[in-house]
Amino acid sequence: MIIGILSMQGAIEEHEAAFRKLDLTTLRVKKPVDLQSVDGLVFPGGESTTMIRLMALSGLFEPLAELIGRKKMPVYGTCAGMILLSKGVTNYSEQRCLGLIDIWVERNAFGRQIDSFEAPIMIDDLGKEAFPAVFIRAPLIRHIGPEVRLMATYRQEAIMARQDNVLVSAFHPELTGDLRIHMYFSQMVSGWRHSQS
Amino acid sequence: MESKSTWTVKTGFADMFKNGVIMDVTDAQQAKIAQDAGAVAVMALDMVPADIRKAGGVARMASIKVIKEIMDVVSIPVMAKCRIGHIAEARILESVGIDFIDESEVLTPADDRFHVNKHEFKVPFVCGCRNLGEALRRIAEGAAMIRTKGEAGTGNVVEAVKHARQVWEEVRKLKNMPEEELVTVSKETGAPLDLIRTVKELGRLPVVNFAAGGVATPADAALMMILGMDGVFVGSGIFKSENPAKMASAIVQAVLHWNDFDMLAKISEDLPPAMKGIEISELEVHLQERGW
Numbered sequence: 001m002i003i004g005i006l007s008m009q010g011a012i013e014e015h016e017a018a019f020r021k022l023d024l025t026t027l028r029v030k031k032p033v034d035l036q037s038v039d040g041l042v043f044p045g046g047e048s049t050t051m052i053r054l055m056a057l058s059g060l061f062e063p064l065a066e067l068i069g070r071k072k073m074p075v076y077g078t079c080a081g082m083i084l085l086s087k088g089v090t091n092y093s094e095q096r097c098l099g100l101i102d103i104w105v106e107r108n109a110f111g112r113q114i115d116s117f118e119a120p121i122m123i124d125d126l127g128k129e130a131f132p133a134v135f136i137r138a139p140l141i142r143h144i145g146p147e148v149r150l151m152a153t154y155r156q157e158a159i160m161a162r163q164d165n166v167l168v169s170a171f172h173p174e175l176t177g178d179l180r181i182h183m184y185f186s187q188m189v190s191g192w193r194h195s196q197s
Numbered sequence: 198m199e200s201k202s203t204w205t206v207k208t209g210f211a212d213m214f215k216n217g218v219i220m221d222v223t224d225a226q227q228a229k230i231a232q233d234a235g236a237v238a239v240m241a242l243d244m245v246p247a248d249i250r251k252a253g254g255v256a257r258m259a260s261i262k263v264i265k266e267i268m269d270v271v272s273i274p275v276m277a278k279c280r281i282g283h284i285a286e287a288r289i290l291e292s293v294g295i296d297f298i299d300e301s302e303v304l305t306p307a308d309d310r311f312h313v314n315k316h317e318f319k320v321p322f323v324c325g326c327r328n329l330g331e332a333l334r335r336i337a338e339g340a341a342m343i344r345t346k347g348e349a350g351t352g353n354v355v356e357a358v359k360h361a362r363q364v365w366e367e368v369r370k371l372k373n374m375p376e377e378e379l380v381t382v383s384k385e386t387g388a389p390l391d392l393i394r395t396v397k398e399l400g401r402l403p404v405v406n407f408a409a410g411g412v413a414t415p416a417d418a419a420l421m422m423i424l425g426m427d428g429v430f431v432g433s434g435i436f437k438s439e440n441p442a443k444m445a446s447a448i449v450q451a452v453l454h455w456n457d458f459d460m461l462a463k464i465s466e467d468l469p470p471a472m473k474g475i476e477i478s479e480l481e482v483h484l485q486e487r488g489w
Contacts, residue, residue, distance in 0.1 A: 008453060009237060011212040030453065046213050047237040047273055054235060054453055080213070092272055107272060113296040114319045116206045119199040136210050137274065137296070175209040 001193055003186065004029040004038030008054040010046020010080060014174035018182045032063040040074040040189030041067075043081025045136070045172050048107070051084060052096055061098065068100050072165040074188040075100070076181075082168035083107060083139050090142050101166040102145025109140035109157075109170075121171075123152045123160060126180045133159070133171035140170055165192065207321035207341035210274075210297070211405040214238060214342075214428055218418065218449050219407070221245050221432040224263060225270040231435070234445035238274040238297070240430070241267045246303050246350030247433035247472065250482065256304045258286040264293060276323070281488060282308025291320045297342070298322045300335075302487035303349045303432075310489055315339025325409065327360045327485055329367035330386025332402055337389045343402055345426070346485040347410015350433050352474030354417040356485060357410045361424045364406070371397045410485070413438075413471045415451030415464050422455035433472055440469035 005015050007028035016026045027038055035041075041064075043051075055061060067073045077085040086105045089095045095107075110116070116137055120130035133154070141158035144150060152160035152169075159170040167188065173181040200206075217237030222228040228239045241264045249256045258279050268275045274296035279286035281300055286307070290298050300313055302325050315322040316339035324335035325346035332343045345364070347357030371382070374397065383390040395403050408421035409430035418429045429452055431445075438444040447464050454460035 007216070009215070009217045009235075011209075011215055013215070014212060030457075046215070047217065049232060049273060050217055050235045050237050050449070053233075054450070057450065095272075112294050113210055113274065113321065114291070114294060115201065116210060117199045117201045118203055118205055134205055134209050136206065136213060172209060175205060175212065 001025070001040075001186075001190055002027050002038050003189060004034065004041040006041060006043045006051070006055075006081070008046070008051040008058070010044045010051065011172070011174060012044055014172075015042050015044050015078075015182075018174050018179055019186070021179055022182060022186060024186055030058060032059055035063050035067055038073075039193045040076075040185065042185070043075065043077035043084050044174070045079035045081060048080040048083040049095065051080060055084075056096075064098060065100070068166065072192065074165045074167070074185065074192050076167040076169075076185045076188075078169055078172055078174065079136065079138060082141075082170060085166055085168055101161070101163045101168060102148050103141045103161060103163075103168070104143040105139045106142045107139050108137050110135060110138055113137055119154065121152055121154050121159070123181075125151055126184065131173070131180065132176045132178055133173070134175045135171050138170045141168075202319040204341070208404050210321055211323070211342035214407070215405060216452060217428045218445075218452050219276065219428070219430045220435055220445060221430075222267065223436070225266040227436055227441070228267045228271045228275075230442050231445055232271045232273050234442055235449035236273060236445065237428070238276055239267065239271060240299060240432075241275055241277045241295075245433040245436055246484070247352070247437050248350075249303060250350045256280075258283070258290065258304070261289065261293060264290075264295065268294065278304050279313070280304040281306040282311050282313060284313055287313050287318065287322075291318055295320060300324050300340075302346055302484050306487050312338050312489065315341075323407075325485070325488060326364065328363045328386070329371075329396070330388045331488065332364060332406070333386070333388030333392040333396070336392055336402070336404060340404065342405045342407070344407040344409040344430055346488070347408070347412075348477060348480070349410045349484050351411050351477065351480070352413035352434060352437070352472040353477055354411040354413065354420065355477060357408050357412060357421060358424065360410075360485075361408055361421060361426055364402070365425055368396055368401060372400050412448075413474060415447045415461065415468070418448045418451045419455040419461055422452055428452065437472035438469055443469055444471070
């Protein structure tokens with residue numbers, strides 16, 4: 001089982017390190033051909049405007065729509081990765097997104113860097129112990145389609161969701177030592193892999 | 198409960214810049230060009246370093262009006278420079294809501310002995326270095342990100358290469374060094390012992406480390422990535438080239454494809470002329486010597 005990390009830009013090494021601690025192999029995905037060897041894909045945090053531009057130049061839109069949209073390969077987007085997977089950005093309507101999960105997001109919803117923060121949050125799927133969430137110029141989920149399951153909120157705002165094979169969070173689990181979300185996602189990946197064979 | 202401006206929040210923000218390009222801009226229009234080309238952040242300045250060199254005189258923090266215009270026009274993070282040790286400039290930039298402050302040798306130092314105590318600020322800081330000791334002294338003062346100093350405004354990458362190689366050489370030496378030698382390293386480099394131990398353990402700096410100071414072409418940017426840097430600052434190299442939008446886009450792509458030389462060849466094929474550049478021995482002022 002190999003987990004791909006979309007490697008246009010951003011905190012790639014941090015996700016690699018988290019999966020390494022779970023004894024899982026990762027592969028950096030920069031070109032369509034790299035997608036042939038992965039069973040799941042992480043869209044890391046970084047700058048969404050930078051990533052979307054580089055994805056277009058690398059010809060990744062079509063193969064990603066095929067793999068994630070039609071073949072239902074699991075994908076997990078953190079922060080900027082969540083923005084890329086969404087249908088669009090409410091406060092930057094011109095920004096192109098992949099539309100692979102039925103949510104709309106607001107970018108920099110908490111403000112600028114001086115408003116960035118960490119806080120413990122509750123995620124029912126992961127048990128009773130709070131998750132240390134790091135929010136960096138973080139987005140929020142603003143509109144949620146009927147097929148999307150809300151997984152966590154912070155101050156009544158939606159910060160984590162899943163629609164079938166697409167998992168998204170507004171915060172960065174890769175910046176903490178808590179591996180539960182990476183573990184949860186790896187189970188999605190191994191489930192899909194078995195369904196394919 | 199909710200905690201802001203923690204070390205995780207500051208260094209984690211710098212992590213998001215990794216594998217990206219941060220570009221110097223002097224107005225809102227340039228900032229838009231940088232964002233459209235794929236910059237991960239912009240650095241607001243009155244003049245790019247090449248023009249600061251030419252102009253002479255005292256170089257200070259950029260105009261607040263221009264900084265605000267830039268913040269209004271782009272959605273990516275906006276950084277700005279303060280003078281070394283200029284606590285008030287740094288506080289003003291923080292008050293404006295700037296996302297990152299570069300306490301920079303490119304501006305004229307305000308203090309000839311001390312840097313800003315960056316731990317006291319809500320906003321994160323980046324600082325320049327030429328060697329491991331300088332990097333760790335800045336981190337000890339609270340810098341959440343480090344960059345090579347290089348020699349800004351020259352379009353000559355040789356000093357950035359020298360500083361990148363110097364830091365890595367010292368990190369590699371530390372990795373194999375027995376415990377009893379560490380105190381002497383701390384004494385000789387002026388770096389705190391606990392940070393020296395951290396570097397020995399991690400095998401790298403404990404914060405994000407970018408290249409800066411002389412990067413002028415996609416090949417220069419790729420070279421700095423080959424040398425193990427986390428990303429690249431480009432100052433004069435973009436807006437002193439003949440086609441800034443094209444040069445900016447090419448440098449962004451080169452940082453992505455730094456180890457794919459066929460791609461780099463393609464990226465470099467149809468480029469406008471780069472900035473002219475200056476030989477280091479012809480310089481009157483070496484900006485890299487500023488910083489204590």
